[in-house]
Amino acid sequence: MGEQPEMTTLPRRGPKVLILYAQFGEGHWQAAQALKAGFERHGIADVRLLDLMAESHPIVNGVSRFVYRNSYAYWPQVYGWVYAATKDMKPRSLFAHWLHSFGADTMKRLIRREQPDIVIHTFPALVLPAMAGRLGRRIRMYNVVTDFELHMRWVHPQVNKYYVATEDLRDQLAGTGVPRERIAVTGIPLRGAFGRGHGRSALAAAAARYGLDARRPVVLVMAGAQGALPGVRELCGRLCAEPGVQTAIVCGRNRALADDLRLAFAGNGNVAVFDYVEQIDELMGLSTCIVTKPGGLTLSEAILAGLPIFLYRPVPGQERGNARYLAAKGAAVVCRTGRELANAVLGLLGDPAKRREMLSALEGLRKKDAADRIVLDILQDLPIIEMNESAARI
Numbered sequence: 001m002g003e004q005p006e007m008t009t010l011p012r013r014g015p016k017v018l019i020l021y022a023q024f025g026e027g028h029w030q031a032a033q034a035l036k037a038g039f040e041r042h043g044i045a046d047v048r049l050l051d052l053m054a055e056s057h058p059i060v061n062g063v064s065r066f067v068y069r070n071s072y073a074y075w076p077q078v079y080g081w082v083y084a085a086t087k088d089m090k091p092r093s094l095f096a097h098w099l100h101s102f103g104a105d106t107m108k109r110l111i112r113r114e115q116p117d118i119v120i121h122t123f124p125a126l127v128l129p130a131m132a133g134r135l136g137r138r139i140r141m142y143n144v145v146t147d148f149e150l151h152m153r154w155v156h157p158q159v160n161k162y163y164v165a166t167e168d169l170r171d172q173l174a175g176t177g178v179p180r181e182r183i184a185v186t187g188i189p190l191r192g193a194f195g196r197g198h199g200r201s202a203l204a205a206a207a208a209r210y211g212l213d214a215r216r217p218v219v220l221v222m223a224g225a226q227g228a229l230p231g232v233r234e235l236c237g238r239l240c241a242e243p244g245v246q247t248a249i250v251c252g253r254n255r256a257l258a259d260d261l262r263l264a265f266a267g268n269g270n271v272a273v274f275d276y277v278e279q280i281d282e283l284m285g286l287s288t289c290i291v292t293k294p295g296g297l298t299l300s301e302a303i304l305a306g307l308p309i310f311l312y313r314p315v316p317g318q319e320r321g322n323a324r325y326l327a328a329k330g331a332a333v334v335c336r337t338g339r340e341l342a343n344a345v346l347g348l349l350g351d352p353a354k355r356r357e358m359l360s361a362l363e364g365l366r367k368k369d370a371a372d373r374i375v376l377d378i379l380q381d382l383p384i385i386e387m388n389e390s391a392a393r394i
Helices: 028-041 052-056 056-072 076-086 093-099 102-115 127-134 166-176 200-210 233-240 255-264 280-286 297-304 317-331 336-349 351-365 370-381 384-393
Strands: 019-020 049-051 118-121 140-144 161-163 183-185 216-224 246-250 273-276 289-292 309-312 332-335
Touching: 019 028, 019 351, 028 049, 028 297, 028 370, 049 052, 052 102, 127 140, 140 370, 161 370, 166 183, 183 255, 200 280, 216 233, 216 280, 233 246, 233 255, 233 336, 246 280, 246 384, 255 273, 280 317, 289 297, 289 336, 297 309, 297 317, 297 351, 309 317, 309 384, 317 332, 317 351, 332 336, 336 351
Parallel strands: 019 049, 019 118, 118 140, 140 161, 161 183, 216 246, 216 289, 246 273, 289 309, 309 332
Antiparallel strands: none
């Protein structure tokens, strides 16, 4: 036999990944960041994040974000009406086609230039699925749903797979006609070390950094997302009357609120006010319960941290849907007045049985390592021939 020719192996890079998000709140962006980190942990370096609306229509995007932010404070019923009116829209309807057309030209140019193998949506701007048949190439498309309630804006027949927070949401999605094998219950991807736990020494060190006493209960108040949490000063004033209770208030990027609260509670050693906290998992690890607005990402963080959740006056829309779902599961308490909120929080702190009930409900909703599970599932879903074609491009 003659000498066999030497085989040449093409250099094999991973697939090229594009993650589309929007900055209507920070949750969609944080989910995108968590997925990017997950891909990098698994050796996939070619990952790009894109805010398609900001890239394609910066003025419209700016106006939309302004309206979205202010709708919470000034016209929540209007936002709720729009959300409800579009909640059950058909994926092939004229309205859905129009809604998913924003950014189409930018997307076409981006696909030609970047040639991604995988596109992931952490926000339901489904431009690519709507135009998939006109691209002349196959791209795997995935939706990571970032709430606990289904809105039909997430649904499109061209999407290869959906990743959702709960079994109930999977059943909802399947009820729209999506095959169950195209739905995975993974939880919502989170940043940082959520779900990995903190040892006693690590918690003691974190308590010292945040100026808290790890031996006493801490009520964590997420006050700054999408404007100030209504009634935050009243709540903290009531909690301050309980000498054994500490209150940690996170104001996010709302510096005016942080300055106002620092002034209001100056000299009170039971109240700690923070701006944006990067390692929020540490602060949650020190806390006994959380008061927050019902955004999907923050709720998922609280679930993984094992924090009983108190929700104050959720606005109509996905927040109200999230709140109703978690309250029905026994993991959250929804309050309508500041007095009711303070009484509910203090009631939990004084009722170990109630706390155990809520902790059990939270455990039933817990989904660890969502980002890694989603990444691994997507990589396994990518046909090997397409992986080889990706390698051949270089």
